[in-house]
Amino acid sequence: MWWKRKAGFAAVGSLSVLAALVAAGFLGLMVLRPGEVVDEPTANAAAVPAQAPDWLNQHLDKLSGGALMAVLQAKGVTEYTLAGKTITVPPRASFDPTADTPVGTDPSIHENEPSITVNPTNPRFVVAISHALYTGYCAVFRSTDGGLTWSFVKYLPLRFPNDWCADPVVRYSPNGAIVYAAYMSIRDVNPEPDVVELEADIVVCRSTNNGASWCTTPVVAIPGGPGRFPDKPWIDVHRFFPGSNTNTKVYVTATVFTSTGCHIEFSRSTNGGLAWSTPTPLTPTDECFVQGSRPIGGKAVSSTVGHVLACWYHAEEDGWWTGVFDIRCRSSGDYGVTWGPEVAAVNDMQFELTYWLGPDCNYHRWWGAMFPSIMIGPDGVAHIVYTADLTPSDSWHGCTQDPFEDPPDPEPEYEGADEEAGDIFYVRSHGYPYDFWSFPYMVSRDNPGYAQGYATVNVKVINGVPVVFVAWLDHRGSFWTGAPNSKYGVYAAWTWPDKWGRFAHNIQISDVDISHSDFLFIGDYIDSATSNQANDPFVYLIWTDRSDKFSEFDFEDDVWMKKVPLP
Amino acid sequence: MRYSLLALLVAGLMAVAGYALVQPMQKTPLAETTPTVNMGTQTTVEAFQQTVERVVSLKIAVDSVRLTPGSVILLTAIVQNTGPEEVLLEYFIGQLFEVIIRDEAGTPVYLHSDTGFYKHLMAAPLHLRLAPGETHAENIEIKMVYSRGGEKGSPLPTGTYTLTVYLTAAVQGHPSRTIDGLKAYTSASIEITVEPQ
Numbered sequence: 088m089w090w091k092r093k094a095g096f097a098a099v100g101s102l103s104v105l106a107a108l109v110a111a112g113f114l115g116l117m118v119l120r121p122g123e124v125v126d127e128p129t130a131n132a133a134a135v136p137a138q139a140p141d142w143l144n145q146h147l148d149k150l151s152g153g154a155l156m157a158v159l160q161a162k163g164v165t166e167y168t169l170a171g172k173t174i175t176v177p178p179r180a181s182f183d184p185t186a187d188t189p190v191g192t193d194p195s196i197h198e199n200e201p202s203i204t205v206n207p208t209n210p211r212f213v214v215a216i217s218h219a220l221y222t223g224y225c226a227v228f229r230s231t232d233g234g235l236t237w238s239f240v241k242y243l244p245l246r247f248p249n250d251w252c253a254d255p256v257v258r259y260s261p262n263g264a265i266v267y268a269a270y271m272s273i274r275d276v277n278p279e280p281d282v283v284e285l286e287a288d289i290v291v292c293r294s295t296n297n298g299a300s301w302c303t304t305p306v307v308a309i310p311g312g313p314g315r316f317p318d319k320p321w322i323d324v325h326r327f328f329p330g331s332n333t334n335t336k337v338y339v340t341a342t343v344f345t346s347t348g349c350h351i352e353f354s355r356s357t358n359g360g361l362a363w364s365t366p367t368p369l370t371p372t373d374e375c376f377v378q379g380s381r382p383i384g385g386k387a388v389s390s391t392v393g394h395v396l397a398c399w400y401h402a403e404e405d406g407w408w409t410g411v412f413d414i415r416c417r418s419s420g421d422y423g424v425t426w427g428p429e430v431a432a433v434n435d436m437q438f439e440l441t442y443w444l445g446p447d448c449n450y451h452r453w454w455g456a457m458f459p460s461i462m463i464g465p466d467g468v469a470h471i472v473y474t475a476d477l478t479p480s481d482s483w484h485g486c487t488q489d490p491f492e493d494p495p496d497p498e499p500e501y502e503g504a505d506e507e508a509g510d511i512f513y514v515r516s517h518g519y520p521y522d523f524w525s526f527p528y529m530v531s532r533d534n535p536g537y538a539q540g541y542a543t544v545n546v547k548v549i550n551g552v553p554v555v556f557v558a559w560l561d562h563r564g565s566f567w568t569g570a571p572n573s574k575y576g577v578y579a580a581w582t583w584p585d586k587w588g589r590f591a592h593n594i595q596i597s598d599v600d601i602s603h604s605d606f607l608f609i610g611d612y613i614d615s616a617t618s619n620q621a622n623d624p625f626v627y628l629i630w631t632d633r634s635d636k637f638s639e640f641d642f643e644d645d646v647w648m649k650k651v652p653l654p
Numbered sequence: 655m656r657y658s659l660l661a662l663l664v665a666g667l668m669a670v671a672g673y674a675l676v677q678p679m680q681k682t683p684l685a686e687t688t689p690t691v692n693m694g695t696q697t698t699v700e701a702f703q704q705t706v707e708r709v710v711s712l713k714i715a716v717d718s719v720r721l722t723p724g725s726v727i728l729l730t731a732i733v734q735n736t737g738p739e740e741v742l743l744e745y746f747i748g749q750l751f752e753v754i755i756r757d758e759a760g761t762p763v764y765l766h767s768d769t770g771f772y773k774h775l776m777a778a779p780l781h782l783r784l785a786p787g788e789t790h791a792e793n794i795e796i797k798m799v800y801s802r803g804g805e806k807g808s809p810l811p812t813g814t815y816t817l818t819v820y821l822t823a824a825v826q827g828h829p830s831r832t833i834d835g836l837k838a839y840t841s842a843s844i845e846i847t848v849e850p851q
Contacts, residue, residue: 200778218778220744220778220779220781221781251778251780252778253777253778254776254777254778271777273747273777279793280791281730281791281792281793282792282793283748283792285747285748287777316771316775318774318775318776318777319775319776319777342774342776344771344774344775349771349774375771375774378774378776379776407774442773443837447832448832448837452746455776482835484835484836484837486832486835486836486837606824606829606830607744607745607746607779607824608744608746608778608779611776638827640824640825640826640827640828640829640830641826641827642742642744642824642826
């Protein structure tokens with residue numbers, strides 16, 4: 088019986104231990120509770136769960152073959168053992184003409200917000216430009232083998248020595264003789280270290296040798312100054328219309344913020360970017376509803392008759408980042424000297440994006456995806472793509488709570504931005520004066536829904552047919568993580584005249600679909616380019632890549648590109 | 655009986671150990687709002703609310719906590735790297751800090767980003783690198799008026815208000831959070847009063 092007694096003691100002892108543990112836990116809570124009661128604003132905040140940088144490793148053996156290879160390539164793994172079998176992983180960068188290709192990948196520099204252009208007459212030369220955060224400059228990269236390999240050229244000069252660069256865009260002239268780079272040159276003009284007082288100019292620097300060397304001092308295209316802050320520039324040319332009337336014509340638009348509001352300004356150069364016209368306001372200057380403008384040159388009829396189109400985002404009367412928005416345009420028939428009336432290419436589009444990418448404003452700045460990307464093809468047809476959110480939010484920043492909701496709405500109609508935070512839409516207009524536009528067509532198809540945004544549109548003539556190409560950043564690949572919109576890749580679709588109104592299926596363009604979203608910024612656009620050569624059936628696509636990242640709090644970005652072969 | 659005593663001993667040890675382990679993780683303010691130094695004829699009041707797990711601390715100071723309707727308050731916001739390694743802060747132009755003033759009912763009456771155009775800018779983010787112990791300060795002038803709605807521009811009526819500064823920069827490698835519906839790393843508050851002229 089001794090064993091029963093011992094067992095009895097053991098049972099009692101076990102119960103005592105259990106009870107003591109419960110008591111200890113309770114005691115611990117009681118002891119700890121006073122320290123928890125902290126009357127501070129962060130006490131009731133929902134903390135963002137931090138993920139270990141290597142959290143994906145535990146799932147590698149469960150990934151599909153393609154995904155596993157992509158992840159291993161992104162992580163720089165050369166050999167991997169799976170179920171006792173050693174796999175040799177080819178490097179991600181290769182000379183496959185249609186593989187993702189690194190452009191700017193310095194591990195200490197945050198390369199993002201890239202732009203790309205290809206020599207329309209000789210696609211061997213491709214030039215790219217991007218932010219180089221950490222340096223304060225914008226970086227130029229160059230390829231002389233059609234985008235297969237890239238090299239850093241230089242940081243573009245700024246207007247003053249202590250300026251910093253933002254929002255770079257690069258374009259070839261229609262005949263391929265000049266490469267233009269437009270960007271912001273920003274400075275703090277207040278000598279007090281504790282007071283920030285900013286000024287900026289939109290400047291243009293050019294290269295006449297396919298990007299090998301650049302200007303030493305940029306030219307101001309849209310000036311800033313006290314009470315004038317120009318922002319978000321774009322530059323473009325008569326892309327498909329080379330000739331003596333257009334080869335040296337180049338156009339810049341920007342948003343200018345003043346004490347009375349914000350408006351879009353346009354400036355033009357007729358001598359290859361060496362001198363610029365006094366900027367022309369394209370929108371009213373006594374209100375503030377606009378951002379994200381782009382110009383594009385169209386058909387050149389004569390030395391005095393040539394089409395130019397400029398389009399921009401308009402927040403509409405119901406406010407920024409909430410309700411509906413417009414894409415508005417004006418056109419010029421005389422190379423930008425005078426302008427026709429404002430036209431809504433997209434009217435009362437439902438709905439605006441939130442400032443941050445949802446859900447719950449977890450990710451990067453997103454609202455710039457509403458801004459139009461525009462192109463006029465060789466047939467004179469104008470194309471616009473942009474992003475709208477089918478599921479609206481009443482919180483402008485995209486978080487779960489609007490601090491200014493007055494009175495606080497206990498049951499808000501829409502909470503913060505959800506995972507369906509954007510889709511890609513397309514409209515077109517048949518020709519000058521671009522006063523009639525098609526209804527929006529949704530290009531991205533990703534039921535049940537993740538965010539798509541930051542689209543770029545281009546045209547490539549294949550066998551005489553102008554194929555319209557649309558690419559965008561797409562977060563549908565994040566479905567397997569359980570964290571919607573935490574991952575993204577580049578997707579695309581295209582159409583041509585026989586298919587008007589219907590795009591081909593969405594196709595994943597980037598080799599990898601696992602770029603990790605950023606908490607703050609991945610750039611406010613991606614970009615695309617095409618040449619005019621029949622033996623170059625590619626769209627050159629460039630984007631901010633974060634496929635080597637595993638946390639949105641790792642801010643370092645890279646720039647990659649791809650030559651996308653069209654059918 | 656032996657097991658019961660042992661259990662009680664273990665329980666006691668666990669409670670002490672648990673307290674010792676968890677105590678450093680508790681969100682305890684290092685200091686409360688306290689009047690501190692004089693700046694000329696005006697009193698500077700510092701607010702210091704910082705959770706210990708944050709590697710970047712936020713302090714705020716104002717030139718006066720007693721104001722008149724429509725007057726201007728000079729706010730100084732100071733961030734400091736309290737960790738052992740360099741930190742990188744990334745933020746958009748004019749958006750290193752956000753300031754919200756709430757009335758006694760907790761209703762926001764002033765949002766600093768309403769008063770400028772910075773929130774509409776699309777320029778590249780800025781980087782601020784702080785070495786261990788290094789600080790960065792910015793002065794912000796705030797007019798005691800409503801910043802939006804039908805009363806936009808009207809002086810705030812007399813009463814007690816809470817001014818909260820949010821560090822809206824993101825800190826590399828250190829998760830931010832949603833604080834009061836804003837995307838922010840940390841925040842600090844101070845109480846101010848608007849008195850009759």
